[in-house]
Amino acid sequence: MKKILTGDRPTGKLHLGHYVGSLVSRVALQHQYDTMILVADVQALTTHFARPELIYDSIYEVTMDNLSVGLDPEKVTFVQQSQVPSIAELTLFYSMFVTCNQLSHNPTIKTEAKNYGYTEMTYGFLGYPVSQTADITFCNADLVPVGEDQLPHIELSRKIVRKFNEQYGTSITEPEAKVSTVGRLCGLDGNSKMGKSLGNAIYLSDPADVINQKVRNAVTDTNRISVKIPGNPDVCTVYTYQKTFNPDEAPNICSMCKNAQIGCVACKKLLAEKLNSILEPMREKRSYYEQHRDLVRQFIVDGTARANAIGKENLDQIKQKMHVAL
Ligand code: SF4
Structure with a gap:
């Protein structure tokens, strides 16, 4: 080997x-x-x-x-x-x-x-x-x-x-x-790098409520000031995460965003749920080792x-x- x-x-x-x-x-x-x-x-x-x-x-x-x-x-x-x-x-x-x-x-x-x-x-x-x-x-x-x-x-x-x-x-x-x-x-603040010292990271060990909060505060398309305005996923940090962690639903989210059919709050909620579903088994395993x-x-x-x-x-x-x- x-x-x-x-x-x-x-x-x-x-x-x-x-x-x-x-x-x-x-x-x-x-x-x-x-x-x-x-x-x-x-x-x-x-x-x-x-x-x-x-x-x-x-x-x-x-x-x-x-x-x-x-x-x-x-x-x-x-x-x-x-x-x-x-x-x-x-x-x-x-x-x-x-x-x-x-x-x-x-x-x-x-x-x-x-x-x-x-x-x-x-x-x-x-x-x-x-x-x-x-x-x-x-x-x-x-x-x-x-x-x-x-x-x-x-x-x-x-x-x-x-x-x-x-x-x-x-x-x-x-x-x-x-x-x-x-x-x-990228970091939740849109910085090209997620870093321990940059305060823009989601840790593998973060509890669900912390992740919900962090995702709620993540940067989106800053020009989208109302749910009625079509968004641009190409400049949205949250959408980068959707593509990475929620690839099956991402194309649909992209189209809904461009047509003003989904708001950023709902989009972030979907992302937080997805992240928590990925991280929950890791948190469980980690908790065993912490003990x-x-x-x-x-x-x-x-x-x-x-x-x-x-x-x-x-x-x-x-x-x-x-x-x-x-
Ligand atoms: S709906 Fe989602 S993809 Fe579109 S701007 Fe808001 S957070 Fe970004």
Whole structure:
């Protein structure tokens, strides 16, 4: 079975954007690949180093989110990044194979620094593509599911691995990107991105009444000031969600909206009902794990132990080739 590495930064609970962009395919892929789910707590530190309690709690939260959508703990391996020393060692070794210029000119890094409002970058933040390369390769993952915006990182990872293999005669797997074909889900406020820090997200764990409220406040066609005026679904955030989560009814909603046969209140009610019907089974599963946190902890501990065994074996071979092992 080929290995796939995916994961989440534990900086809060996961939302519908994560669900659409990554979790749905993760659930399907677990049957075809040896799936490693990295809970990237070290990477979370690159931006949230001053909030260790949030990261600690979120390790549980993101693991429960993954379990609630249908990741099977018998099939997938949950890995706590900070507890895998081979990742840290590889990060250090790889850092000799990348220049500061390569990192500072990486378009994804530049965009992310801008999003976080950084005028200066810490060494850890700047170097996270290097640590990401170690995340992917400590277990010789073959594939990494990514969005288009992450492609420069994977390209850099491949370059680092190629140079490293050439230099030391190692046979570290050059990872391939598995680009998600699913578009990004916009935020409820119409922002092109749904984000934990943007206050425009629906979380997988939100209760039904919270979802009803959030959908009621979502942005629609702002020119539609009365139910009697025909709407334009093409500029409506709510309609984007209808297409994604309510595809069977969306064409009819579109036509009714254009002909002023449905009002935004009714349209939002339909959407909230649909979302709640999708999320209710996840909430139930999550509630079970919330009451059995020890079990969640055990999944992470056991998965990390497996990852450590794999990582140690690979790193021992790498160190032999590098002549750093006596
Ligand atoms: S009826 Fe629905 S699709 Fe049309 S503008 Fe209102 S919320 Fe958007």
